[in-house]
Amino acid sequence: MSTETGQMDLLRFATAGSVDDGKSTLIGRLLYDSKSIFADQLEAVEKTSEAKGHSYVDLSLLTDGLRSEREQGITIDVAYRYFATPSRKFIIADTPGHVQYTRNMVTGASTADLGLVLVDARHGLTEQSRRHAVLLSLLRVPHLVLCVNKMDLVDYSQETYEKIHAEFTQFATKLNIPDLEVIPISALQGDNVVDRSTNMDWYSGPTLMHHLEHVHVASDRDLVDVRFPVQYVVRPQSDEHHDYRGYAGQVAGGVLKPGDEVVVLPSGMTSKIAGIDLFGTEVPQAFPPMSVTVRLEDDVDVSRGDMIARVNNAPTPSQDIDAMVCWMTTTPLKPRQKLAIKHTTRTGRALVKDIQYRLDVNTLHRDQDTKELGVNEIGRVQLRTTVPLLCDPYAKNRTTGSFILIDEATGVTVGAGMING
């Protein structure tokens, strides 16, 4: 038995911005109009707004969950929010917009299918909105929506919208944005958020909600290049399943089928897929993001950290990694630093060989004079790793093209990397 909600598909999207852009009002409206805010949540927000002396219901209180955030009136961390319409379930990664929280935005964008950038129609594109677009592009979020908000405050002017649209389109040519939609809205009044605005007859595009419900994300996955990082070896060692040996993992790319000739990396041993198991059932195929257990015909040596790929289509194991790195801690990243690295299911150590440049995320300027990266800065870094990484360019595969860097002394995640191709 399965209900309609179980059959819906999923869209993960990231929002960036500050209270000033009307981001919280917009999220509040999406949640409210899709009936995802409950009476007790609304009541709590109303009470707090009143206690703070606000004359309006401050919907940001719904998303700013930590005590320190409420005290400071700002979003510090990524908050995850959930809502559903009859056709889709949505996971919002709500991230702060300020430059000192770039790492939080990078975190939120890492899993997003779509990024939502807000601009205030009165002010047009700002440094902040440009930076948000740059980060979403760098994280290869395939769909971008620019919401030109507060249209009510510019008399729903088509000219204002067109000007911002043109300016942004021009800027976007420097970025990797495969799909862009620019929507004039008023989050406060509800124009073009869920319901079509009656104030902007000149706009013929979709409302925001319509776009979120219909944007096509299924083809964003790589269904060509088989990549199966082995997570765990399933060996029951029971009488019933005495000889069972399965390789468990989540498909990172391509379609695996029984009978396929495969290669196990880094050993280079070849075999054929004997079967693909999903909790006792053999499935005819496995594709991203399915978690399955793969059995091979031959008794080859496979362990965690290995990768199953196709004989004629496999990544080249490499110990020299060229990547864009977002640095996330206050002690700067410097050449000759040693860190732990985690890439798919593989863990090793990495030595910083060189920092080629620091990218100014506001202007896209490459600063080649700096030889270190501070907190929230992004730069092009050369690494040498102790173990070969079985990787692809991030532009091709966001799973096999990404890694995290960990401080070996503190154990904290200090960097996020996207491999260049």
Add this chain to the structure above:
Amino acid sequence: MTQTHSDYRLSQLDQLEAESIHIFREVAAEFEKPVLMFSGGKDSIVMLRLAEKAFFPAKIPFPVLQVDTGLDFDEVLTTRDNWVNRLGVKLVVASIDDAIANGVVVDDGKTSRNRLQIGTLLNAIEENGFTAAFGGGRRDEEKARAKERVYSHRDEFGQWDPKNQRPELWSLYNGRLHEGEHMRIFPISNWTELDVWDYIGREGIEIPDIYFSHQRRVFVRDGMLMSETPLNPLREGEVVEERTVRFRTCGDITLTGCVESTASTIPEIIDEISVARLTERGATRGDDRFSEAAMEDRKKEGYF
């Protein structure tokens, strides 16, 4: 072209399942001594099902830990035993009564059992040397949980530091620990209450009977319907009457309220939740009502 992208469609529930199974396998592979915190409630039952799937046909490679508050519903304990026996996993019970007797926690007569769970749980984790503890928390439950990581770090005092959480990107989880620290793992972080019910319905798995509509002798306290039980003496003015109710959450019997409901099947429960106007915690959990940051405060101390 013989196949199109739509042939490789995975429903949102299948995507959530795949994500959770991935998390279970990561933890089993990277941590020395994981444990699954099992309350007998619907969320922890979904966790057990996911763990069962993640390692099948092998057994779940870690034990199950339950904090016995002494105030648990009998139906919940029955379901727990059925699950543990069927899966053949080891059950570790940490009893609050034992913890009080051994001086691990102090029962001053004012502190709720819910709060005493914290010390009891932390002691069990320490004594058994567990390095990772799976919990059934979901981000849609409560706003402090909305900010919590899937891998949530706990220091040697079992405390959560919400301002100092490790960034968590892609599906790359960082399980590094120092001596004495442990990780709380939330594999169903991205599930909603509705997803949990859909999954229970789809999988056809056993949950405690109290989730379904039944007759119960109840009284009203703080706007919530509470069960009549010797464990929870009536206060002045409280009147017991029989009503048709069900529970939306399974907690301590003295703090967990029920709702009036005639929903006696999973589709009926799903219909009911789809139109519910109160969150499950707001509606039926006395423990979250003490202050706006009640959950955040308890979590910092080491709560589930």
